[in-house]
Amino acid sequence: MPSNVERILAALEQSEGLEGLQTAILALRDAYRIDHMVYHWVSAAGEQYGCGTYADDWVQRYVSEDYLRIDPVVLGCFQRFHPVDWKRLDWSSKAARVFLKDALAHGLGNQGFAIPIRGPNGQFALFTANHRCDDDAWAAFCEAHRRELILVAHYFNEKALELEPGRAPQPAQALSPRELETLTLIAMGYSRAQVAETLAISEYMLRAYIESARFKLGALNTTHAVVRALTRGLIVAEGTERGQGAPLSGAVTPATQAARS
Amino acid sequence: MIRYLYADQLATNAVLARSMYRDRAQQFAELLGWEVSVNTAGEERDQYDALNPLYVIWEDETGRHGGSMRFLPTVGRTMVNEHFLHLTDGVRIESPLIWEYTRFCLSPGAGPHVAAALMLAGGRDFAGFRVAAIRRRVRRADGADLSPDRIRA
Numbered sequence: 001m002p003s004n005v006e007r008i009l010a011a012l013e014q015s016e017g018l019e020g021l022q023t024a025i026l027a028l029r030d031a032y033r034i035d036h037m038v039y040h041w042v043s044a045a046g047e048q049y050g051c052g053t054y055a056d057d058w059v060q061r062y063v064s065e066d067y068l069r070i071d072p073v074v075l076g077c078f079q080r081f082h083p084v085d086w087k088r089l090d091w092s093s094k095a096a097r098v099f100l101k102d103a104l105a106h107g108l109g110n111q112g113f114a115i116p117i118r119g120p121n122g123q124f125a126l127f128t129a130n131h132r133c134d135d136d137a138w139a140a141f142c143e144a145h146r147r148e149l150i151l152v153a154h155y156f157n158e159k160a161l162e163l164e165p166g167r168a169p170q171p172a173q174a175l176s177p178r179e180l181e182t183l184t185l186i187a188m189g190y191s192r193a194q195v196a197e198t199l200a201i202s203e204y205m206l207r208a209y210i211e212s213a214r215f216k217l218g219a220l221n222t223t224h225a226v227v228r229a230l231t232r233g234l235i236v237a238e239g240t241e242r243g244q245g246a247p248l249s250g251a252v253t254p255a256t257q258a259a260r261s
Numbered sequence: 262m263i264r265y266l267y268a269d270q271l272a273t274n275a276v277l278a279r280s281m282y283r284d285r286a287q288q289f290a291e292l293l294g295w296e297v298s299v300n301t302a303g304e305e306r307d308q309y310d311a312l313n314p315l316y317v318i319w320e321d322e323t324g325r326h327g328g329s330m331r332f333l334p335t336v337g338r339t340m341v342n343e344h345f346l347h348l349t350d351g352v353r354i355e356s357p358l359i360w361e362y363t364r365f366c367l368s369p370g371a372g373p374h375v376a377a378a379l380m381l382a383g384g385r386d387f388a389g390f391r392v393a394a395i396r397r398r399v400r401r402a403d404g405a406d407l408s409p410d411r412i413r414a
């Protein structure tokens with residue numbers, strides 16, 4: 001992961017308004033060293049909204065030509081939830097080929113990775129990474145960054161949802177006691193196997209807890225999630241607890257910590 | 262042959278879709294005795310089928326359902342978060358990197374290769390995904406144990 005992605009996402013989280021989304025997407029595009037990155041919200045009524053690094057004349061052309069109706073990326077991803085490489089979409093129609101040619105002429109790269117996002121109440125958005133390179137280089141890029149990009153796409157969407165007019169702010173997603181225990185034990189230096197054993201759950205379930213907590217914290221990886229939980233005061237980690245073999249229930253939450261001190 | 266179809270694509274695969282819903286009725290209502298709703302056409306569907314899930318379906322030579330499983334993204338509504346929170350100690354499993362699969366179903370005549378193919382197709386990452394499964398023991402009508410874990414082993 002490029003080193004400053006966490007910082008960019010933290011700034012995005014603190015930002016207000018559309019400018020924050022645009023600033024973040026520019027910085028992310030640069031951090032990942034690709035030609036373009038775009039967040040594109042399409043409502044059921046066909047209204048569009050978004051931010052990104054495509055040239056203005058391409059964005060205007062996309063709207064004026066009504067490309068939304070023939071764009072294979074939108075058609076292939078609408079109401080879906082699995083990310084796709086552009087190459088796997090259907091570009092066989094004449095209209096699609098003309099569209100692609102026009103896109104390339106306006107500075108888009110030949111490679112794309114599209115991440116569909118299905119939000120609440122049928123909301124739909126697309127997050128796209130685009131670049132000019134050969135197939136092997138693109139496959140390597142996607143393999144290396146796919147998971148982060150999926151998370152980044154969803155963090156963009158969460159932010160965009162906040163900006164929707166008339167939308168009540170959603171309370172931050174609280175972590176459940178089990179998620180807090182998991183993060184606390186990781187913060188204390190337990191291995192995954194030790195955490196799973198301590199909590200008497202499978203490592204398979206533990207992975208689900210960690211990924212779930214990570215998403216709720218807006219984090220990109222486990223370390224990032226632990227740092228966020230610590231800095232927000234959600235967990236308190238004491239390295240000595242492990243050595244003393246303290247019972248888990250007494251070791252893990254700020255509430256129990258406070259009660260004992 | 263393994264097919265990956267979203268619910269809105271089932272309309273153009275009517276024979277496949279109908280046979281899937283009927284096999285589900287047979288497996289979940291008749292064989293396992295779950296309290297699922299079966300319509301007058303003998304098809305089992307629930308509210309999650311209306312959320313445009315992705316089905317991974319084994320289609321047999323006659324174009325009918327041989328086995329299937331249903332995927333939903335955990336950032337939306339899922340069974341694990343709405344009905345099975347006790348299995349996760351109250352943790353809402355929610356991540357764009359995790360999908361839920363449910364309604365793992367095999368048609369009465371399906372051989373072990375169908376279950377294996379489904380598990381490979383579903384467990385194999387679609388695009389680098391992990392899949393959160395509510396694992397249940399799966400038994401075919403004749404009593405053969407077709408639990409995913411057993412098959413994978």
